[in-house]
Amino acid sequence: MKKNILVIPGDGIGQEVTQWGKAALAQIAKNYGHEFTFDEALMGHAAIEVTGNPLPEETLEKARKSDAILFGAIGHAMYDNDPSLKVRPEQGLLKIRKELGLYANLRPILLFDELLEASSIKAHILKGTDILFFRELTGDVYFGEKKRSEDRNTASDLMIYHRYEVERIAHKAFQAAQQRSKRLCSVDKANVLESSRLWRETVQEIAKQYPDVETEHMFIDNAAMQLIKNPKKFDVVLTANLFGDILTDEASQIAGSMGMLASASVGDGVGFYEPIHGSAHDIAGKNLANPLASILSAALMLEISFGLPEEAKALVSAVDQALKDGYRTGDIADQNTEASKILGTQEMGQLVLKYLAQ
Numbered sequence: 070m071k072k073n074i075l076v077i078p079g080d081g082i083g084q085e086v087t088q089w090g091k092a093a094l095a096q097i098a099k100n101y102g103h104e105f106t107f108d109e110a111l112m113g114h115a116a117i118e119v120t121g122n123p124l125p126e127e128t129l130e131k132a133r134k135s136d137a138i139l140f141g142a143i144g145h146a147m148y149d150n151d152p153s154l155k156v157r158p159e160q161g162l163l164k165i166r167k168e169l170g171l172y173a174n175l176r177p178i179l180l181f182d183e184l185l186e187a188s189s190i191k192a193h194i195l196k197g198t199d200i201l202f203f204r205e206l207t208g209d210v211y212f213g214e215k216k217r218s219e220d221r222n223t224a225s226d227l228m229i230y231h232r233y234e235v236e237r238i239a240h241k242a243f244q245a246a247q248q249r250s251k252r253l254c255s256v257d258k259a260n261v262l263e264s265s266r267l268w269r270e271t272v273q274e275i276a277k278q279y280p281d282v283e284t285e286h287m288f289i290d291n292a293a294m295q296l297i298k299n300p301k302k303f304d305v306v307l308t309a310n311l312f313g314d315i316l317t318d319e320a321s322q323i324a325g326s327m328g329m330l331a332s333a334s335v336g337d338g339v340g341f342y343e344p345i346h347g348s349a350h351d352i353a354g355k356n357l358a359n360p361l362a363s364i365l366s367a368a369l370m371l372e373i374s375f376g377l378p379e380e381a382k383a384l385v386s387a388v389d390q391a392l393k394d395g396y397r398t399g400d401i402a403d404q405n406t407e408a409s410k411i412l413g414t415q416e417m418g419q420l421v422l423k424y425l426a427q
């Protein structure tokens with residue numbers, strides 16, 4: 070199979086981890102006789118520094134021409150501490166999602182048995198958890214009108230949804246539920262928010278087309294609590310942009326660390342694959358970042374964009390093997406981890422490649 074992959078490392082640890090997702094894809098191509106070609110492009114602070122634009126036109130053009138995109142993360146401390154800066158890294162990410170029509174963000178909460186102890190939740194509550202989140206990506210408060218009063222003392226962000234936006238992601242989530250355990254939980258705040266009432270009404274309508282899927286509706290506050298109390302309760306979770314942003318970070322603790330969770334953003338065109346974490350300034354440039362989420366993002370690309378489940382499984386197995394052999398990066402190590410098995414970004418990346426090559 071011939072594929073053209075665009076790599077956008079972005080900022081901070083994005084640069085450090087993405088090289089391993091890319092290297093894993095190259096090794097898979099070698100193992101299975103595929104021809105993957107790689108191009109690279111700028112986004113975020115790295116792009117602002119060079120071009121003044123967080124999403125240069127050249128990056129967008131390359132993205133449109135590619136078969137899939139492997140992304141790292143964007144962000145820099147200078148923007149976090151100065152909200153008044155007008156040109157910001159996250160504008161690049163929001164814009165590319167909008168331009169490529171990436172309306173569904175899929176976040177599998179894949180739990181490796183070896184990491185049960187790395188989570189802050191008790192192992193017996195976690196064991197057997199397997200959740201697939203569908204987070205809507207192009208609507209909600211992120212894109213609604215933003216206002217600030219003249220005296221700067223009042224502000225608002227419009228939470229807006231259109232029926233078609235809910236319908237298209239609901240179809241994707243119901244179809245996934247049909248392939249899994251046929252259970253779907255839609256999360257909203259329909260007791261308070263009008264946009265959530267539209268969300269619930271639309272999901273109820275779509276549900277009629279999938280009578281084999283058992284559909285439940287849950288309020289976001291309850292869902293946030295249930296996710297910790299009894300994560301096995303959930304299978305496919307469908308939710309809006311803001312609620313999904315928060316719930317999936319919460320769910321990352323089920324998997325032990327942000328450094329373990331991959332995501333796929335898809336629409337009707339090219340797919341965009343990225344770890345769920347940000348650019349992590351606190352550990353950037355120190356060889357401390359966990360590269361496994363980037364490698365698992367590459368696995369999602371193989372499965373979803375290229376339809377190569379066997380190759381995807383080989384990547385997940387190589388990660389699993391590294392964990393089974395006791396190797397950890399700092400974020401997933403616990404008191405039982407031997408000091409000699411705590412690896413840096415580079416060493417963990419190399420180890421997974423070694424297992425892949427075997």
Ligand code: NAD
Pocket residue numbers: 082086141142143144145146149159162327328329345346347348349350351352357358359360362400
């Ligand atoms: P973050 O995800 O960067 O980091 C949160 C915590 O998790 C930090 O303590 C960090 O050290 C740790 N962590 C994250 N990824 C890790 C990894 N691979 N290995 C080990 N530890 C890891 O979130 P934040 O600190 O809230 O934000 C930092 C910057 O990232 C900000 O500028 C923010 O805007 C940006 N951000 C970008 C994205 C994105 O590009 N998709 C997402 C979230 C935040």
